Amino acid sequence: MPSLAKGVFITGTDTGIGKTVITAALAWTMTQAGGKVAVMKPVQTGTGLPGLTDIEFVERVLDTKYGLDDVCPYRFREPLSPLSASKISGIQIDIGKIKTAFQRLRSTFDIVIVEGAGGLLVPIREGYLMADLASELDLPLLIVTRPGLGTLNHTALTVESAGRRGLEVTGIVINRFPASPGLAERSNPEIIARMTGAPIAGVFPHDPSLSVEEGLIGGIMELARPSFAPSLGGVFDLQEFLSLL
16 A cells, blocks of 8 residues: 555646646545545635536546545535635635545545645635645645646745755645657656755646546556556656656
8 A cells, every 4th residue: 555644635736737637646646556546626716617516527537436425525606716716605614624524535435535725825714724734734746747837936946945844745646647758748857856955756648538627537547557646546656767768
């Protein structure tokens, strides 16, 4: 079973980076490795948009059904930050409610994967960020980033921000890696590892048949285990990967 003590907090270098696909793939991988895994999305915004929510997509991949209030305590229609969406709805987010839901899952499951909204500095309440929630839940971060131009700056800033807040980065996953990588994509994995000092814990390939909104799981099950390092239940080897580029 994967070695994470009690779970992991999935964050990204930007919104739309593919955190939900990585969350679902990681949950599948850890389950196949023998873990009893739950996935939590503390705050979901944009529920008024057509298509599946993030938790619904995870459920489809894992072929399971969560009690929605248990795994997604706050849900808002507007596709905004949790702070802005909650203000429009007139509902103030209670961090204690999120923590209680997490502890309930933690008491039942071996590993709880928590998917944040956007990046570390996205506000949940006035003066309270996603980074603060990760800290209060006492979870290490798994950072999801993109493979191409611009990712060095975004990834380094996220790792630096995590370090300033005393958050452990258990690894970085590069998502949507192209089948025919250009020069930037070929060189970025090694540079990211060197710049940040954080391990590359996986590289997930681009799969055009995957869509969270449309509920299309594509080849996620076949791609999952080879895309994550052994610490996450997979078989990914960075040096072997780099040798093929």
